[in-house]
Structures are given as structure tokens and as C-alpha cells.
Amino acid sequence: AQSVAQPEDQVNVAEGNPLTVKCTYSVSGNPYLFWYVQYPNRGLQFLLKYITGDNLVKGSYGFEAEFNKSQTSFHLKKPSALVSDSALYFCAVRGYTGRRALTFGSGTRLQVQP
């Protein structure tokens, strides 16, 4: 079975500071990992994905994520947070084998204070 854990319900950061949103996963075989963002009363938007290759993946809006196989983690990062980054962030995983639908974490609410 595949699963995702996002250990923080909420992350607070001041504008201009770096941010990290944590994600760990469990899957059989190689993982395909994704980050999505949801703004209030909106659908989900794709941010970035890791399939293979370089462990540091760059995505939309200046976000990046680091894949760490030994720690089974895929943390989302941004060097300098903006107030407009405040939203709900979801990590998701799909395995190379097994269920072909994405499994999502419970989400982390990011609050960026001015």
C-alpha cells in the first residue's frame, strides 16, 4: 500500500524567510512524487514532480523540492516566502507498480505573515 505523511497541519513563516513543508512517503519500489497547491475555494494546481534523476526538482512560483530516498522524504522548499504563497499544500505519491491513482497526504496550511 502507498501512503503519504505530512506531519505539520500548519506552517507559519514571515515574508522573505525561507520555508519548508515536510512530506514523507511509503511505496513499493520507486516512487513518483508530486506537490500540489490549493488556494481558498479553488481546485488543486500542480507545482512540481519527481520521477527520476536529479534529487532537487524545481517547479512553479519559485518552489523546489528535494527527494531523499534514504529518508523517504520529499520536502517542499522556497528560498523567500511571499504572502501570496499562503495556501494549502498537498504531497502525493504514486508507485512504479501497484495502484495507479495518486495517494495524497492530509495537507499542510502555509501562512506567510507580512
Place this chain on the structure above:
Amino acid sequence: NAGVTQTPKFQVLKTGQSMTLQCAQDMNHEYMSWYRQDPGMGLRLIHYSVGAGITDQGEVPNGYNVSRSTTEDFPLRLLSAAPSQTSVYFCASTRDRVGEQYFGPGTRLTVT
């Protein structure tokens, strides 16, 4: 491309009523999924399909039925609505195992 479309956007049902949430995509994606979003629980997979005529259960399938007669459409049927099915429902599609998933705008369902 319209992407993934869902209808209706809002729906109020009485307990015991049935209804179908519609989902369509125009990207010729093989994989389609239905999720429900509840506060603090993220998105939970209800049913998914890997092609026309092929469906499978997700984490929370009870009370819901699906079918996939065409590549484009993936309707979700609530057989007998219950208050526990009050939620926001998202349909999604993806090209393959490595592709990003595209989401519809969601349907907010309230069961009274």
C-alpha cells in the same frame, strides 16, 4: 482544451436521495479518479479508472458507484445519500503513471 470539467458546482440532497456527479476530460487521458476532500483529511480516493471499461476501488468506495464507458467521461453515482457524504468532490485525470494529475473545479455536496 477545457481540461477537466465537473457538474454541478453545488448540490444539496436529502438523505436517501440519489444523484450523479458528472466529470469529463478532453485531453484523451487514460487515468481518471474521484476524490473527496474533508477538513483535516486531505484528499481521499473514492474510485479510479485506468481506461474505458476498467474501474477499481480506492480508500473510501462505500456508497459510491462508477463506470467508464468512454475515455472522456467518468461519472460518480451516489446511491442513497447520507450526511457523511457531505464533502467537496474532485475529479482528476492524468496521462499515465508519471504524468501530473489535472483536477476539475470541484462539486460541493451537502446532504441534509
